[in-house]
Amino acid sequence: MSKAQKAAVEKMKPSAYKSMMLGKLGMTKSSPEKKKDLIRWGTPTKGEQWINLSALITDKKELPCGTKGKKQKEQNISSVCRPKKKVNEKTPTPLAYDLTEKQIRKAIKMKNKGERINWKLI
Numbered sequence: 001m002s003k004a005q006k007a008a009v010e011k012m013k014p015s016a017y018k019s020m021m022l023g024k025l026g027m028t029k030s031s032p033e034k035k036k037d038l039i040r041w042g043t044p045t046k047g048e049q050w051i052n053l054s055a056l057i058t059d060k061k062e063l064p065c066g067t068k069g070k071k072q073k074e075q076n077i078s079s080v081c082r083p084k085k086k087v088n089e090k091t092p093t094p095l096a097y098d099l100t101e102k103q104i105r106k107a108i109k110m111k112n113k114g115e116r117i118n119w120k121l122i
Helices: 002-012 017-027 030-042 053-058 072-073 100-113
Strands: 049-054 081-083
Touching: 002 017, 049 053, 053 072, 053 100
Parallel strands: none
Antiparallel strands: 049 081
């Protein structure tokens, strides 16, 4: 990866994707266990579907993670994603439909501030 690409990654807002990229570049001091979790996040288990909770709230549509709904784009709302269903014991919790609208809005607010979302405390 070039110096320009490394600089671009460092300028990114805090996110799981940024952490994963920093781990691949060897620019983080994360434990091997945390690196394993990020790699798992980047390549979900077969059959595991992640959905965009922000679009679920704003557009009332179930969109796959990585896509934005029309209202979500207009209002410039960050995407917050969770798995739709449990496929095995490694599927992270809570699942998308276990969360209330209030919890999802709180997670979106935290992400917009650049804070880490701790799903166990929401």
